[in-house]
Amino acid sequence: MDNPLRYAAVNCWERYDSAQDQAAMDILGAEFLDFLTHCKTERETVAWVMRHALERGFSQEFSQAQVVRSFRSKAVLLARRGTESLRTGLRLIAAHADTPHLDLKQHPLHEECRVALMKTHYYGGIKKYQWLARPLAVHGVVVLMNGEVRTVCLGESDDDPVLTIMDILPHLSSKQRDETVEKAFIAEKLNVVVGHSPSSTTTTDPVAQRVLEILHATYGIIEEDLYSAELQIVPAGRARYVGLDRSLLGGYGQDDRLCVFAAYTAFMQAAPGSQTQVLLLWDREEVGSEGATGAKSRFMVDTLTDLIEAWEPHCAVRHVLARTKAISADVHAPMDPDYQDVHDKHNAALLGFGPVFSKFTGHRGKVGASEADAEYVAWFRRVLAQKKIPWQMAGMGKVDEGGGGTVAKDMAVYGMEIIDFGPGVLSMHSPFEISSKADLYATVQAYQAFYQSQE
Numbered sequence: 001m002d003n004p005l006r007y008a009a010v011n012c013w014e015r016y017d018s019a020q021d022q023a024a025m026d027i028l029g030a031e032f033l034d035f036l037t038h039c040k041t042e043r044e045t046v047a048w049v050m051r052h053a054l055e056r057g058f059s060q061e062f063s064q065a066q067v068v069r070s071f072r073s074k075a076v077l078l079a080r081r082g083t084e085s086l087r088t089g090l091r092l093i094a095a096h097a098d099t100p101h102l103d104l105k106q107h108p109l110h111e112e113c114r115v116a117l118m119k120t121h122y123y124g125g126i127k128k129y130q131w132l133a134r135p136l137a138v139h140g141v142v143v144l145m146n147g148e149v150r151t152v153c154l155g156e157s158d159d160d161p162v163l164t165i166m167d168i169l170p171h172l173s174s175k176q177r178d179e180t181v182e183k184a185f186i187a188e189k190l191n192v193v194v195g196h197s198p199s200s201t202t203t204t205d206p207v208a209q210r211v212l213e214i215l216h217a218t219y220g221i222i223e224e225d226l227y228s229a230e231l232q233i234v235p236a237g238r239a240r241y242v243g244l245d246r247s248l249l250g251g252y253g254q255d256d257r258l259c260v261f262a263a264y265t266a267f268m269q270a271a272p273g274s275q276t277q278v279l280l281l282w283d284r285e286e287v288g289s290e291g292a293t294g295a296k297s298r299f300m301v302d303t304l305t306d307l308i309e310a311w312e313p314h315c316a317v318r319h320v321l322a323r324t325k326a327i328s329a330d331v332h333a334p335m336d337p338d339y340q341d342v343h344d345k346h347n348a349a350l351l352g353f354g355p356v357f358s359k360f361t362g363h364r365g366k367v368g369a370s371e372a373d374a375e376y377v378a379w380f381r382r383v384l385a386q387k388k389i390p391w392q393m394a395g396m397g398k399v400d401e402g403g404g405g406t407v408a409k410d411m412a413v414y415g416m417e418i419i420d421f422g423p424g425v426l427s428m429h430s431p432f433e434i435s436s437k438a439d440l441y442a443t444v445q446a447y448q449a450f451y452q453s454q455e
C-alpha cells in the first residue's frame, strides 16, 4: 500500500500506459528522431524552428500576437501574447541549440603520406576517442568574399561519401595503452580524412589539390573561402530507435536538442495562456554562453524590449523579467547502469521517471551555480501535480565528482525565477546519446503545463 509520508517517483511507462498515450508517444518519438537527424548544428536547428514557426503563421512583425525573431541564424525567440499584461511576467523556456562537435581549423587542409586531411579544433566537452574510426559528416556554411552563402551538408544521404578520423591499429598501440586517456588521444590528431587520389595539375600536394578541385567544382569555393566558413564535423547518419522494444531514442546532439524539440512542441501545442509564452534558443552554451548569440548576450533583453515597445510601450523590461517564471530546459545525467558509482543513488535521477529538476548545478560547493527558490519549486510541484505529470528531483553526480553549468545562472541575474528542468540523457556529449521515449513524452506534457499555468 502507498505510504503517504514517503515520496516515490512515478514511472512514465506506467503513468502513460493507455493506448492513446502510447500512440501519441510513438508519434512524438518518430518526429523527434526525424528532427534530430536533420538538425545537427545550431544554424540548422534555428532554421528548422524559423521555417516551422513561419509556416504556422508566426510573424516577424512585432505588432502581431505570435512572433518570431532569429539573430545571426544561431539564436531565436518565439513569443505568444497572453491575456494578462506583460507586467505580470512571462512564461519562458530557454534551451540551447549548440552541441559538442569538431570545427574545421582556420587553415584545415594538408596532405600527409598521400592522404588529404583537414585539421579540427573541438568545440565543447568531448571524449576525443569517441570520434575516431566512425563515419562523419560535415555541415555548415562557407561565405564567399561577395557575401554569397554556400550551404554544405555532406555525408548524410546514402550516396554521399563520409569523412572519418583514423585510429592506430591495436598491433602498434602498446605505447598508447600505457598512456592516460588524456595523453593517448590528443586534439592535434583529430584530423579528418578528405581524400586520397591525386590531381594531375600539380606535383606539390596533389591529393590536397584534388580535394580543392572537387570543392571548387561542387561549391564554387577556393581555399581562402575556408577562412570565412563555419564547417562542423558531426557524426554521420540517422538518429535511431534503440532496444528491441524501440523504447529508447539514440542519436547525436540530444544535449540539448531533446529539450529544444520538447519545448518547441509544447510551445506549439499550448493554448494561449494568461501570461505571454516565450521560447528562447541559445547558441554557445557548451563553451560558456559567451558571444553575440549566447545566454550572456543582449539578444533576449533587446528582443523583449522591442516586443514591449510594440505591445505595451510603457512597461519596463526589468519589471517584466523580474516577474517572469522560467525553465532552463537542459538535459540531465541520470544513473548510468554501468557507472552507478559516480552518482549519489539517493539523489540521482533514473531514465523513464520523467523530466528532472536540478535546483542548482555548479561544482565543489555549488560554485558557479544559481539556485531555484523553495517557493518556486513548490509552485512548480503544484503545476505538475494538477496534471499528474511524472517528474524527479535530482543532483548531477556525487558531490565533488565533477559538475556542469547551464544558462540558468545567466538568466537568473534578471531576477526571474528559473530552474533547470529537462529529461535524462545517457552517454551525454557522445556521438550517440540515448534518451527515453517516455521521458520525452512526459517532458512535453510538463512544458505545456508550465506554459499554460496560472499564477
Ligand SMILES: [Zn+2]
Residues within 6 Å of the ligand: 096, 255, 256, 285, 330, 331
Ligand atoms: Zn546542455
